[in-house]
Amino acid sequence: MTFSNKLIFWYLQNDRDLPWRKTRNPYFIWLSEIMLQQTRVQQGLSYYLVFTKEFPTVFDLANASESKVLKLWQGLGYYSRARNLHATAQYIASDLNGIFPDNYTDLKKLKGVGDYTASAIASICYEHPEAVVDGNVYRVLARHFGRQTAINSSLGIKEFKALAQELIDPKQPGTFNQAIMDFGALHCKPQNPLCTSCPLQNSCVAFTTNTVKELPVKEKKTKVKQRYFNYLVLLTKENKTVFTERKGKGIWQGLYEFPLVETTNSVEESELVYAAEFKKYIKEEAKIVLFNKEDTVHKLSHQHLHTKFWLVKLDEHKDAEISWDTLQKYPVPVLIANFLEELDTLNGYF
DNA sequence: AACCCGGGGAG
DNA sequence: CTCCCAGGGTT
Numbered sequence: 421m422t423f424s425n426k427l428i429f430w431y432l433q434n435d436r437d438l439p440w441r442k443t444r445n446p447y448f449i450w451l452s453e454i455m456l457q458q459t460r461v462q463q464g465l466s467y468y469l470v471f472t473k474e475f476p477t478v479f480d481l482a483n484a485s486e487s488k489v490l491k492l493w494q495g496l497g498y499y500s501r502a503r504n505l506h507a508t509a510q511y512i513a514s515d516l517n518g519i520f521p522d523n524y525t526d527l528k529k530l531k532g533v534g535d536y537t538a539s540a541i542a543s544i545c546y547e548h549p550e551a552v553v554d555g556n557v558y559r560v561l562a563r564h565f566g567r568q569t570a571i572n573s574s575l576g577i578k579e580f581k582a583l584a585q586e587l588i589d590p591k592q593p594g595t596f597n598q599a600i601m602d603f604g605a606l607h608c609k610p611q612n613p614l615c616t617s618c619p620l621q622n623s624c625v626a627f628t629t630n631t632v633k634e635l636p637v638k639e640k641k642t643k644v645k646q647r648y649f650n651y652l653v654l655l656t657k658e659n660k661t662v663f664t665e666r667k668g669k670g671i672w673q674g675l676y677e678f679p680l681v682e683t684t685n686s687v688e689e690s691e692l693v694y695a696a697e698f699k700k701y702i703k704e705e706a707k708i709v710l711f712n713k714e715d716t717v718h719k720l721s722h723q724h725l726h727t728k729f730w731l732v733k734l735d736e737h738k739d740a741e742i743s744w745d746t747l748q749k750y751p752v753p754v755l756i757a758n759f760l761e762e763l764d765t766l767n768g769y770f
Numbered sequence: 771a772a773c774c775c776g777g778g779g780a781g
Numbered sequence: 782c783t784c785c786c787a788g789g790g791t792t
Binding site for chain 1: 784785786787788789790791
């Protein structure tokens with residue numbers, strides 16, 4: 421049996437029952453693929469169900485506001501995916517009359533669609549022999565063929581793509597692609613792979629040479645940056661606050677937050693009030709209370725956010741235009757959502 | 771080529 | 782704690 425035959429044979433007995441497996445509608449496949457970028461199936465599943473119910477067609481998605489899309493995306497992370505998703509829906513609805521591109525080259529031109537996603541859609545929806553290479557494929561191929569090239573090097577990216585392309589079953593490319601990904605996710609797992617019951621054990625170089633734990637090879641990771649956030653949670657006599665959209669290049673673009681004073685260290689109230697950023701926001705007489713005794717540490721993959729929430733009570737503020745009881749409409753980072761929920765459970769504290 | 775972009779689950 | 786997930790975009 422060929423590598424491909426073994427994989428597909430395994431897949432026919434072990435495939436997961438997932439909603440996007442029941443359709444070849446490119447809209448649904450595209451939606452699922454964007455959501456699952458760097459995201460576990462288990463985490464993305466509930467979002468997929470919400471989006472397909474809320475936006476049954478690409479036109480429904482296109483006609484929604486970006487804020488609505490971000491709100492439904494809230495908690496899934498990598499929010500540029502949601503913004504690109506919305507922009508692409510509008511492009512397809514307006515410029516392409518709702519018809520998705522039907523080949524790799526045109527699919528890859530879409531915002532948020534790279535090599536992996538274009539290959540996935542082309543193979544699953546149109547049976548084009550375009551090999552996908554996701555984290556699962558890197559792992560399965562590196563182990564089975566004993567490849568030691570770093571999977572995140574430019575050489576490795578080319579090498580594994582070419583290898584996958586050699587192996588793909590041209591008669592059933594969509595099935596092959598999904599089979600190798602499911603096999604990586606369920607059987608050839610990152611930790612504790614099920615080698616003893618593996619149908620590809622005999623031909624697996626890593627198993628034969630006892631190097632399963634060493635593969636795949638990955639190059640160094642970047643260091644985690646420590647940042648110190650001070651959120652100014654304003655409340656005026658009229659129950660209004662300042663809540664603004666994050667702009668620019670950094671994290672959480674398009675999401676809402678309270679006025680933010682970033683410092684180089686964890687600060688006391690006496691230091692905070694002298695910060696230039698603080699003075700920019702608070703000129704009025706105000707009563708300030710620190711909400712969390714210990715810094716809330718919100719961990720992103722590349723930075724740790726040490727956060728203090730300062731409750732600021734004042735009579736009035738020129739920028740306080742958002743009523744406190746409408747905050748839940750806005751898309752917010754999980755850090756803010758958690759704070760609001762905690763504040764909610766302390767009903768009357770603020 | 772290097773860096774940035776979230777959040778969560780598993781071990 | 783560390784690793785990594787159905788990756789893509791920017792510099």
